[in-house]
C-alpha cells in the first residue's frame with residue numbers, strides 16, 4: 001500500500017472510535033498526522049499509544065476559522081467527525097444537520113481553499129433506510145432516520161466538490177463498525193458488556209433484524225486504499241461484509257466468544273421504550289429491519305475484501321473490553337429534553 005511519508009493528513013474526529021484507528025494506521029504509514037476533534041465524544045485515551053506522533057488540535061468543525069487554520073499545508077483529509085447518536089438526531093434533527101451536513105460542508109470548503117489533494121468522507125449505510133436484501137451503491141437512498149438524511153446530504157455536497165470544484169472526494173458508507181475502542185451503547189457492546197460482567201445478553205423483541213458488521217481494521221485498510229488510488233475519486237463504496245447476521249445470532253456468537261456458557265434472554269421492549277433488564281437502555285425507534293451491504297464494488301475496483309470474521313473480531317473486542325471496563329460504565333445519551 002502507498003507510503004504516506006512526507007504527506008500531512010488531517011483526521012477530523014480523530015479521537016473517536018474509527019478516527020483513532022485511522023490515525024494509528026496513518027502514523028504506521030509514516031504520514032504526519034493532525035487530529036482535529038472537539039472531544040464531545042472522542043477521548044484522549046484513544047490516542048494515548050501514539051500521542052507523541054500526532055498533533056492534536058482541539059477544534060469544532062462548525063468553527064470555520066480554526067478549521068481553516070488547521071487545514072494549512074495539509075495534503076489529505078479524512079473526515080470522520082459527526083454526531084451519530086440516533087436519539088439526538090430524532091429529538092433535535094437541527095443539531096444533527098448542523099454537525100453532519102454543515103460541518104462536512106465546512107470541511108470541504110476549508111479543504112478546497114487549502115489545496116488539499118483528496119478528502120475521504122465517512123458516510124453511513126443508514127442513508128439507504130429500509131431494504132429487503134443486499135444493497136449496492138446505486139440503490140435509491142430513502143433514510144429512515146434524520147441522521148441518514150444528514151449523512152446523505154453531506155455525501156451529495158462532497159460529490160459536488162468532486163465533480164465541479166476539482167476536490168477529489170471518496171465517500172465510504174460504513175455498515176456497523178465494531179472493534180477495540182468502540183463506544184458503549186449499541187447492541188453488540190451491550191451484549192459484550194453483559195457477557196464480560198457474567199450476565200446473559202438480552203435480545204429485544206424477536207431479534208430477527210439483520211445487520212452487516214464490519215471489523216474496524218478492515219475499514220482502515222479500505223480507507224488507506226482510497227487515499228492512494230485515484231480510481232476511487234468521486235466514488236461511494238459500501239463498507240461491510242455482505243454477511244447477514246441476525247441479532248439473535250449475534251447474541252449467541254458473543255456467548256460463544258466469551259466462553260462463559262451463558263443463556264440468551266429475550267425481552268419484549270417496544271420501539272422507543274426503556275428496557276427493564278438492561279439499565280438505561282432505550283430501544284431505537286423506526287428500527288431498521290435489515291442493513292446488508294453488497295460490497296462487490298470495493299472488491300472489483302480496489303481489490304478490497306474484509307479479512308476478519310465476526311467471531312474473531314468480537315473476541316478481540318471482548319479482550320479489549322476486559323482491560324478497559326472503566327470506559328463502559330454507563331450508556332451516555334445526549335437526548336435533548
Ligand SMILES: NC(=O)c1ccc[n+]([C@@H]2O[C@H](COP(=O)([O-])OP(=O)(O)OC[C@H]3O[C@@H](n4cnc5c(N)ncnc54)[C@H](O)[C@@H]3O)[C@@H](O)[C@H]2O)c1
Pocket residue numbers: 012013014015016017018019036037038039040041042043059060061062079080081082083084099103122123124125173174175176177178183
Ligand atoms: N461506528 C459506526 O458503526 C459507524 C457507522 C456508520 C457511519 N459511521 C460514521 O463514522 C464516523 C466516525 O464514527 P465513530 O463511530 O468513530 O464515532 P465517534 O463518536 O467515536 O467519533 C466521532 C468523533 O467526532 C468528534 N466530533 C463530534 N462532533 C464534532 C464537531 N462538531 N467538531 C469536531 N469533532 C467532533 C467526536 O468527539 C468524536 O471523537 C462518523 O462520521 C459516523 O457518522 C460510523
